[in-house]
Amino acid sequence: MKKHWLETILKELHSEAYHWSRQCCSFDDDRAKDVLQLVYLKILEGKAVYKEKSQVKTWLFSVIRFTAYEELRKEGKNTSLDHLADMAYEDDHPENDSHEALLQALPERQKEVLLMVFYHNMTLEQCAEVMQLHIGTVRTHYDRGKKKLKEWIEKTRIEK
Amino acid sequence: MRNESDREIQSFFDQLKEKDLKIDIPVFPEPTKPSGINWWIPFGIAASLALGYFLWPQQKQDFNPPAEVIIITLEKDENDNQQILIEEKTYLETWESPTSSLLTEY
Numbered sequence: 001m002k003k004h005w006l007e008t009i010l011k012e013l014h015s016e017a018y019h020w021s022r023q024c025c026s027f028d029d030d031r032a033k034d035v036l037q038l039v040y041l042k043i044l045e046g047k048a049v050y051k052e053k054s055q056v057k058t059w060l061f062s063v064i065r066f067t068a069y070e071e072l073r074k075e076g077k078n079t080s081l082d083h084l085a086d087m088a089y090e091d092d093h094p095e096n097d098s099h100e101a102l103l104q105a106l107p108e109r110q111k112e113v114l115l116m117v118f119y120h121n122m123t124l125e126q127c128a129e130v131m132q133l134h135i136g137t138v139r140t141h142y143d144r145g146k147k148k149l150k151e152w153i154e155k156t157r158i159e160k
Numbered sequence: 161m162r163n164e165s166d167r168e169i170q171s172f173f174d175q176l177k178e179k180d181l182k183i184d185i186p187v188f189p190e191p192t193k194p195s196g197i198n199w200w201i202p203f204g205i206a207a208s209l210a211l212g213y214f215l216w217p218q219q220k221q222d223f224n225p226p227a228e229v230i231i232i233t234l235e236k237d238e239n240d241n242q243q244i245l246i247e248e249k250t251y252l253e254t255w256e257s258p259t260s261s262l263l264t265e266y
Contacts, residue, residue, distance in 0.1 A: 010188070011188050014185070014188040015185050018185050018186065019180055019183075022183075029183070033186050036186070037189070040189055099172065099175060099176040099179065100176075102172075103176075114169070114173075115173075118169055118170055118172075118173035119173045119176065119177060146165065146166070146169055149169055149172070150165055150168060150169060153168060153169070153172055
């Protein structure tokens, strides 16, 4: 019964889960598909278990994020979730002014918080659960990310 | 409560969402329901046994005893000359106990 219920919710969240997977994989479609496939496999094999402590969406986003970084680490593209560069690109204006390029230029955690709040309509508390960070830390990433992104959006508008 | 700055960022993400609508989303993988028993396995074993039974070379065993037997004996006559005696008997008449030799020899 519970399995069937979870399957129905996963089906409903599939589209959003795919977009989140894509965002965690630096907007790479192929890698996003692989990551999502791995996530579903983990759920099916019982390696990722939903314990009803949070919303299904929060739990699913957390599994996707973890799996995406696990895959990146295997490829040697990143070290671990705890070592995501917060200082990177702090003052660099992205060369490309597309939406994706602007987001990619943000530090990883700032990008994640902004995407979860503005794209996936999640609260900062839910972001903290997904990222397994203290709410205060999440709020800091959120404020810094917003400030930086706003600067770049305005700069891009002026250049146009 | 979202301020002016937030609205600008929200508009940025709304544009991104609109762009993302054009992306092909992979189909949700439907889990295959495992069938309780794979009936092909026992059915295959039964079919193989049946086929083997019919194709195995069968040896017909003939249990019918011979109707008649010829007994050839070598005996001495009155003059101490050996002669051959040939008798024809039915199978049942010639039955001999396996221990009969004990009676004659000892």
